[in-house]
Amino acid sequence: MAPTTSKRVRNTVVRRHFIIGNEAHVLPHPSYPDPPPDGHTKGWKVFVRPLPNGPDITTWLKKVQFKLHHTYTDASRTIEAPGPFEVLETGYGEFGVEIRLYFASESGEKAVYREHYLVLAPYGSDEQKAKQEQDNLVVAEKLETVEFNEPTTDFFKTLTSEDQFNWLKVKKGRGKGKKPDFVFEGEVEPSAELAEKPFTGVSGVGAGAGGAWSKVYEDQVLRGLAQSAASLEQAVEEERRVMEGRRKRMEELGVAVGAK
Amino acid sequence: MTSGADIRAALGSDFAPSITPSLPRATPTQLSQAIPKNSSQPRRHKRNLLVARRGGKAVRWSYESTPVSSRRDQLQFRRWRRPKKDEEPEPFVKFAKYDVRAECPEYDAEIYEAHLTHADWTKDETDALIEAYSDSYGKWPIIVDRYDSGQPRTMEDLKARFYGVSATVLALTTPIHSMTGPQYTLYETLRNFDPAKEASRKKLAEGHLQRRQTEVDEETVLLGELQRIMINQANLDSEREDLRRRLDHPVAGSAGYQYHTSQALTQLWQQLLQTDRMKKNQRLRATGKLSCNNEAVSRHDANIASGNPVFDGLPGATPTSARPRDSIAGIPDSGAGSSRRPTRDSLPSATTPGSALPIDMSKADLERFGVVVAQDKTASGITFASDRLTKPRIAKSTLQTDKIATILTHAGVPDLIGLPTPKVIEQFDAIMAKVHTLLDMRKLAEKEEQEIRVRSAEAA
Numbered sequence: 001m002a003p004t005t006s007k008r009v010r011n012t013v014v015r016r017h018f019i020i021g022n023e024a025h026v027l028p029h030p031s032y033p034d035p036p037p038d039g040h041t042k043g044w045k046v047f048v049r050p051l052p053n054g055p056d057i058t059t060w061l062k063k064v065q066f067k068l069h070h071t072y073t074d075a076s077r078t079i080e081a082p083g084p085f086e087v088l089e090t091g092y093g094e095f096g097v098e099i100r101l102y103f104a105s106e107s108g109e110k111a112v113y114r115e116h117y118l119v120l121a122p123y124g125s126d127e128q129k130a131k132q133e134q135d136n137l138v139v140a141e142k143l144e145t146v147e148f149n150e151p152t153t154d155f156f157k158t159l160t161s162e163d164q165f166n167w168l169k170v171k172k173g174r175g176k177g178k179k180p181d182f183v184f185e186g187e188v189e190p191s192a193e194l195a196e197k198p199f200t201g202v203s204g205v206g207a208g209a210g211g212a213w214s215k216v217y218e219d220q221v222l223r224g225l226a227q228s229a230a231s232l233e234q235a236v237e238e239e240r241r242v243m244e245g246r247r248k249r250m251e252e253l254g255v256a257v258g259a260k
Numbered sequence: 261m262t263s264g265a266d267i268r269a270a271l272g273s274d275f276a277p278s279i280t281p282s283l284p285r286a287t288p289t290q291l292s293q294a295i296p297k298n299s300s301q302p303r304r305h306k307r308n309l310l311v312a313r314r315g316g317k318a319v320r321w322s323y324e325s326t327p328v329s330s331r332r333d334q335l336q337f338r339r340w341r342r343p344k345k346d347e348e349p350e351p352f353v354k355f356a357k358y359d360v361r362a363e364c365p366e367y368d369a370e371i372y373e374a375h376l377t378h379a380d381w382t383k384d385e386t387d388a389l390i391e392a393y394s395d396s397y398g399k400w401p402i403i404v405d406r407y408d409s410g411q412p413r414t415m416e417d418l419k420a421r422f423y424g425v426s427a428t429v430l431a432l433t434t435p436i437h438s439m440t441g442p443q444y445t446l447y448e449t450l451r452n453f454d455p456a457k458e459a460s461r462k463k464l465a466e467g468h469l470q471r472r473q474t475e476v477d478e479e480t481v482l483l484g485e486l487q488r489i490m491i492n493q494a495n496l497d498s499e500r501e502d503l504r505r506r507l508d509h510p511v512a513g514s515a516g517y518q519y520h521t522s523q524a525l526t527q528l529w530q531q532l533l534q535t536d537r538m539k540k541n542q543r544l545r546a547t548g549k550l551s552c553n554n555e556a557v558s559r560h561d562a563n564i565a566s567g568n569p570v571f572d573g574l575p576g577a578t579p580t581s582a583r584p585r586d587s588i589a590g591i592p593d594s595g596a597g598s599s600r601r602p603t604r605d606s607l608p609s610a611t612t613p614g615s616a617l618p619i620d621m622s623k624a625d626l627e628r629f630g631v632v633v634a635q636d637k638t639a640s641g642i643t644f645a646s647d648r649l650t651k652p653r654i655a656k657s658t659l660q661t662d663k664i665a666t667i668l669t670h671a672g673v674p675d676l677i678g679l680p681t682p683k684v685i686e687q688f689d690a691i692m693a694k695v696h697t698l699l700d701m702r703k704l705a706e707k708e709e710q711e712i713r714v715r716s717a718e719a720a
Contacts, residue, residue, distance in 0.1 A: 236701065
């Protein structure tokens with residue numbers, strides 16, 4: 001076997017977006033065991049999943065370990081590829097879930113930790129809250145981007161192979177087809193980048209499946225940030241003016257003190 | 261000078277000399293006997309004892325010249341002397357003991373002929389020299405002054421001749437073996453007289469005598485310097501040696517010395533390449549830069565064989581492996597103009613010093629797979645993009661963190677930004693920069709406010 005010190009691809013970074021988040025429902029809910037255990041009012045699912053239009057996450061993610069609150073039995077839940085990296089549980093309190101990501105062996109990288117705060121209660125603006133209550137669904141997810149800096153050659157190979165998109169494709173006829181099979185909103189080209197528009201993913205549930213992550217959303221965020229930047233710029237200007245005024249005052253005072 | 265007569269005339273006849281009463285005559289005592297008879301008038305002249313001694317008569321002295329017996333020459337001295345008396349020893353005799361003669365070599369004509377002949381000196385001259393020496397009791401300044409011969413001779417020459425003669429005569433009289441210690445040393449000194457050296461020595465002394473104070477000072481300074489140098493000389497030498505040793509230190513003890521020339525180096529490199537080629541899986545690969553005139557060659561071979569000829573130096577010698585290897589380096593100038601579609605097994609090259617892109621993928625592919633050809637700085641390992649949205653908010657102290665948080669919320673930046681795409685990150689970085697500027701300005705503002713307060717208190 002070749003030695004483990006394999007060469008790395010220089011000046012390259014491979015980015016993969018994925019989603020860490022959780023869903024929460026008020027019990028009883030069809031997804032969760034009925035009757036719920038004593039005192040548990042909410043059923044929740046914490047997950048790590050890829051972009052709905054993106055390459056297969058198992059290319060680089062081989063195992064995920066969810067560390068729940070110590071009051072749970074078997075607080076350390078490990079999910080291996082391929083199965084969806086999710087943990088379903090019931091409970092009543094919010095806590096931080098430590099998520100440990102194990103990478104594919106070709107990468108030769110150590111596991112990393114991310115933290116996710118389990119949100120169970122409705123949040124956000126009143127409108128959002130109302131909607132959440134109405135749907136009996138609270139979703140809190142974040143887009144994470146893992147950047148593989150200077151990946152090993154083998155890893156790079158797997159990361160750039162076409163096979164990654166096969167999970168999205170539908171077998172058609174003989175062998176692997178190439179027709180992406182999206183029902184809603186027309187075709188969204190499978191890509192590691194964000195989709196152009198928000199769409200509903202394969203699993204059918206829009207927000208939960210990460211369909212909201214799109215370039216449209218990105219633009220929204222950008223606009224918001226641009227506004228903030230502008231207001232900050234204003235504040236800086238304000239400060240500068242005040243500084244000028246102060247400088248003048250200092251000069252006057254200097255003259256006054258000198259004249260004394 | 262007034263006399264009695266003048267006073268009488270001035271005072272008139274009234275003035276009668278009063279007779280000073282003389283002392284009452286005492287009876288004849290010793291004192292009165294001592295005083296001679298005519299004591300009424302003071303004595304004017306002492307009695308001449310000398311005259312009394314000879315009875316008042318004058319004696320006739322004689323002034324004649326007489327030879328002096330103790331002198332060599334016939335010089336006649338004339339002096340006054342008393343009339344014939346007993347022969348008293350002539351005064352000159354008393355001084356005769358001081359009439360010491362200088363030692364000088366004695367020889368006669370035969371000896372002269374035998375040993376003492378000299379090119380520049382005739383016998384007469386030599387004799388005259390000897391005589392002058394003995395006359396002036398060996399005082400050379402006098403000799404050189406008095407001595408006169410045909411040729412102008414310096415003192416050194418005279419000395420040289422004299423000493424030479426003395427030495428020879430001395431050797432003749434007492435053979436060398438039987439010379440006593442001092443005699444021998446004398447002999448040696450006489451023999452080793454060097455007129456030139458003496459002359460120069462005297463000139464040097466003269467120069468020393470005549471030099472000015474400035475020169476003296478300069479000389480002392482220089483001497484001091486010299487002394488210091490001499491003292492430290494040993495030290496300096498050892499230090500220099502040490503330094504030299506250190507500079508030359510990496511003594512080529514190893515066999516690496518043979519690779520110092522460029523030829524040797526190329527040879528070494530070729531050796532390495534060769535051994536690598538022999539190996540099963542090659543570690544070193546040729547560069548992928550195709551030269552223009554390789555279009556005829558099949559793509560398969562072209563990739564491998566001719567790399568940069570300057571770099572490789574092995575045109576077409578690399579054995580090809582069975583596995584098809586894709587072209588490696590950034591190939592803008594290759595024969596195929598279209599972008600190359602990556603095969604399933606696109607394999608980036610390991611050592612590609614000349615290439616820009618290690619991977620050959622089309623832009624669309626890069627996007628699809630999320631591959632980014634990074635700029636200069638890349639962290640190693642795994643990083644998360646969302647960190648770049650959270651970490652800048654945290655400052656060293658909680659106070660600072662709070663300040664930053666207030667500014668951000670005031671500006672309307674949400675606590676959690678869920679979409680860490682590159683654009684968002686950029687935007688956020690810009691915002692953070694502004695936040696920092698604002699913080700700095702506010703800090704400055706506080707300081708200046710304080711300053712102003714102080715000054716206005718002063719001015720008031």
